[in-house]
Structures are given as structure tokens and as C-alpha cells.
């Protein structure tokens with residue numbers, strides 16, 4: 161993913177035409193558009209290729225299975241036009257390695273979830289977050305996903321992963337700040353509801369980009 165604005169939009173709408181019109185409005189302000197189950201299950205896999213006309217697509221399938229199933233899911237996502245796939249690391253080294261290998265075969269990126277941004281992440285994921293971060297580096301992942309809602313944890317995770325890419329959700333609707341996340345070590349912030357529920361998604365995206373630029 162080419163860094164230009166530092167903003168990734170999470171397009172969690174379920175209506176295809178709304179997804180396409182928002183993509184058109186925000187294309188100049190985003191480095192990528194993250195598409196997940198809400199949109200793909202409702203609109204079909206073909207939506208990935210359609211959105212890729214506006215910006216590189218990150219397929220947020222949070223892949224978490226045995227190596228062979230992981231490989232099949234990543235392959236389908238890349239062949240549909242995704243530039244990157246988001247996967248879980250808790251399934252272990254062999255599963256993650258298979259995702260990374262499949263990414264290499266398709267010249268695609270792999271991002272690994274570490275600590276999630278919501279309160280429930282404290283139950284199981286937070287205690288494992290540093291190990292998941294180290295595993296992502298050891299397996300050769302493109303980058304990791306780490307929480308904008310906990311900048312102090314983001315900073316620790318940045319120290320662990322060195323210079324691999326960090327993409328960071330939790331800005332806006334979940335209470336995190338784009339500027340703080342970038343200051344704590346994120347390369348990109350992921351923003352969903354603040355943009356796609358806005359009456360003017362393009363203006364909202366621009367506002368976040370200006371906030372990042374001012375740093």
C-alpha cells in the first residue's frame with residue numbers, strides 16, 4: 161500500500177450502490193478501502209473488484225483456520241481483486257505462515273490482528289498481543305492491526321514490531337483519535353462509521369487527512 165494520506169476507510173455498509181458512491185466520494189483521501197463481511201456477504205465477492213477501481217482494497221476476513229483453509233480464503237480474496245488480507249495470528253505459526261506464503265504468491269499483503277480495539281479485547285487478546293506481534297514479524301507479515309483506542313499499548317506494540325506497517329482502527333466512533341494513534345506509532349488509521357454515516361463522507365475523510373497532515 162502506497163502511503164499518501166495515512167487514512168484507510170472501513171466500508172461497513174451493506175448496500176452495494178451506497179458502497180460505490182461513498183468510494184467515489186472518498187477516493188482522493190484514502191490510501192485503501194477496507195471491506196469486510198457486512199458488505200461482501202450482502203453484495204457478493206464481486207464488490208471487491210468494483211471498489212478496487214477507486215482504491216486498493218483490504219479484505220478484512222480475519223482469517224483464522226487451519227493452514228489449508230486459510231490458503232483457500234486468502235487466494236479467493238486476492239483473485240477477487242484485494243491487495244491485502246487481514247488474518248488472525250492466534251491460530252499459530254503454521255496457519256500464519258501459509259497466509260504469508262499465499263500473499264507472496266499473489267503479490268498481496270497480509271496484516272495480522274494483534275490486540276483489538278474494543279473492550280472485550282482485554283479478555284483474551286491483550287495478554288497475547290505482544291506474542292502475536294512478534295509472531296507477525298517472524299512470519300514475514302506486511303504489518304499488523306493495533307488499537308487506536310489504547311495509544312499506550314500501540315506505542316508498546318510499535319517498539320516490538322520495529323518498522324513493519326501498523327494499521328490502527330478505533331478512531332472516531334470507538335473514541336480513539338487519529339493524531340494520537342499516528343503519534344503512538346501507527347502508519348495508517350482505519351476509520352469506519354465517522355466517514356460512512358456522515359452526510360458528507362468526502363468532507364469527513366478530508367478532515368481526518370488534514371488532522372494527520374498537521375502532525
Ligand code: O7M
Nearest residue numbers: 170246276277305329330333334351352353
Ligand atoms: O470506525 P469504526 O469503529 O466504525 O470501524 C472500525 C473498523 O475497524 C471496523 O471495520 C472494525 O471491524 C475494524 N476493527 C476494529 O474496529 N477493531 C479492531 O481491533 C480491528 C478491526 C479491524 O479492522 O481488524 C482487522
